[in-house]
Amino acid sequence: MxxxxxxxxxxxxxxxxxxxxxxxxxxxxxxxxxxxxxxxxxxxxxxxxxxxxxxxxxxxxxxxxxxxxxxxxxxxxxxxxxxxxxxxxxxxxxPPVFRRAVPYTNNANVGPVYFVEDEEIDFDRVLREEKIALPKGVTWTAHWLAVEGVQPQIPENPPVIVKEGDVPAPLNAKTNGVVVTPAGGVKKLQQTAIQGQQQQQLVKQVLSRELQLYYTRLTASLTNNSFSGPDELKRRSAAIGSLSQDAGLQALLPYLIRWVSESVVAVLKDGGQAEQDGHTLETMLDVIGALMRNTTLFIEPYLHQLLPPLLSLLLHSTLPSPNAVVLRTKSAQTLAELLRKHSTTYPSLAPRIMKTLLLALISPEKSTHIGTREGAVRGLVGVGKEAVRKGLVEGGGARVIGNEVSSGLPGGDGLATVVMEALAIMKPSDKRDDEMDTMESLREDGELVDQLTSKLGDHFARRVLAEGDRGWARSLLEGEGQ
The missing domain is CATH 1.10.20.10 (Histone, subunit A)
Structure with a gap:
């Protein structure tokens, strides 16, 4: 149981x-x-x-x-x-496709076996089929989202939302210096007078009313026809001081730089020699200097727009006579300040400016333009000692100018004085008494005289030897004065 x-x-x-x-x-x-x-x-x-x-x-x-x-x-x-x-x-x-396997034995106790069917690939069919092109890899590109506060109408940017009351732009309308076609393409155009008018209207459209009023009063006080009265001088000084100290002028910066460039071009194009033209050019230089001194402004993107008016005032041959020396001296000083602040950020800036000054200095077409040669020499002084060495000594600028002065070039004495002042910056800072000598003793050193004559020409070699400074002469030849 x-x-x-x-x-x-x-x-x-x-x-x-x-x-x-x-x-x-x-x-x-x-x-x-x-x-x-x-x-x-x-x-x-x-x-x-x-x-x-x-x-x-x-x-x-x-x-x-x-x-x-x-x-x-x-x-x-x-x-x-x-x-x-x-x-x-x-x-x-x-979904997977299951196939029933054929039983390998006649045993009735064995149940059915299923398996996932694998697709058979026919190589002939694969070879006959069209090859699939691989998609393009991930790439990066850049485009302007906005230029001076205005969004260009290009395919990469979102379309402009038309507000009620806006007038639609006509076909082939310009936006930031380009023509927008009906198909969405963009064609670049050269700057014309119409573009200048559109840019002038842009000031009123983009800037706030306060900045518009500031811009109007500033330009009016700096372009006054009379600077002799005490009130006018006071207003001018206040405007320059405002540009050099006030914050919040970043939005106004491109318009101020364009105004300076247009004012300089207008005076130089007309060839004005009046005293008022000289005052206007001095004011434009003061404006550039004030903008550079303002620590709240980010001026680096506009350096390529500041250099043309500076170099024009430095190298133009027909500046107003009463102010020519002052304008070129102040332009060279402003250029030196610009290089001092921004040459480390843009290493190619100083070599490019030096190349422009060298072309103006030794170009045969500028042989009769005393003002251009003088401005080029002062510009080299502003760039630095190395620029003076490459331009006047190694580049042969002093030799070319000396030959022209010796041949009786009108106004050559003043140009020769400027060259001597430029060569003077090559003097060594630590002068020794044993290197001071007379002109006769220096002439006895035939090798030194021959080297100076080959580098500086006969005219400036005599003037350097007349100083009796052996250390200066050696520094001009060997670079010891740097």
Whole structure:
């Protein structure tokens, strides 16, 4: 009696759909070989319960989706709800295709075996198909989002939203110096008088009313026809002081620089020699100097617009006679200040300016332009000692000017004085008494005389020897005065 229940219990251990052999196969893959039937049966029942739970939860999503087919996405949602890690690599857009394997034995106890079908690739078909071009890689490009506060109408920028009451722009209308075609293309144009009028209108459109009023009063006080009265001089000094100290003028900076350039060009183009023209040019130089002294202004993007008026005042041959020397001297000083502040940021700035001055100094076309030669020499002094050496000594500028002065060039004496002043900056700072000598003793040194004559020409070699400074003469030849 006691043995029968045990036999029934051992024979009555049944499982559901999930067989205990599957549990044992998994256990063997995990290197568990002594798994008992009782444990395998319990695990099989639990696995079947979990499968039913997942399928039931997925069926809820299927019913809420008004569908009659259970999809992979329903199973994924069920896994998320039950906090089970999802199965990766299965998608409803690319469902796996299962094929039934042909049984390899006639054993009736072996159930059907299914496998995922792999697509067979025909190489002939692949070779015949058109090759797919790879997409272009990620690249970077730059364009102007806004120029002087105005957004260019180019394809890269968002379209301009037309507000109520705005007048639509005509076809081929200009924006920031370009013509916008109906197709969205952009064509560059040269600056014309119409562009100047549009830029003049831009001041009233972009700037605030306060800055517009400031700009109007500032330009009116600096372009007054009379600077002789005390009130006019006071207003002019106040305007220059405001430019050099006031903050909040960054938005006005491009318009001030353009106004300076236009004023300088207007005076030089007309060839004015009146005293008033000289005062106007001096005022423009004062404005440039004030803008450079203002520490609140970011002036570096506008250096290429400041250099043309400075070099024009320095190298123009017909400046107003009463103010010519003052204008060139002040231009050279302003240029030196500009290089001192910004040459470290732009290393190529000083060499480019030096090249321009050298061309103006030794160009044969400038042989009769005393003012251009004088301005070039003063500009080299402003650049520095190395520029004077390369321009007057190594470049042959002093030799060319000396030959012209010796041939009786009108006004050559003043130009020769300027050259001697430029050469004087090459004097060594630590003079020694044993190097001071007379002209006769220096002439006895034939090698020194020959070298000075070949470098400076006969005219300036005699004038340097007349100073009796042997250290200066050597520094001009060997570079010891730097």
């Amino acid at each position: 006691n043995g029968k229940p045990k036999t029934r219990g051992s024979q009555g251990q049944t499982t559901g759909i999930y067989k205990l052999e599957s549990i044992k196969d998994v256990a063997e893959s995990l290197n568990i070989t002594n798994l008992s039937d009782l444990v395998a049966t319990a695990l099989a029942n639990d696995v079947e319960y979990r499968l039913h739970q997942v399928v039931e939860e997925a069926a809820r999503f299927m019913r809420h989706g008004r569908r009659t087919t259970l999809t992979v996405s329903d199973m994924d949602q069920a896994f998320k709800v039950l906090n089970i890690e999802p199965l990766y690599g299965h998608s409803q857009h690319n």
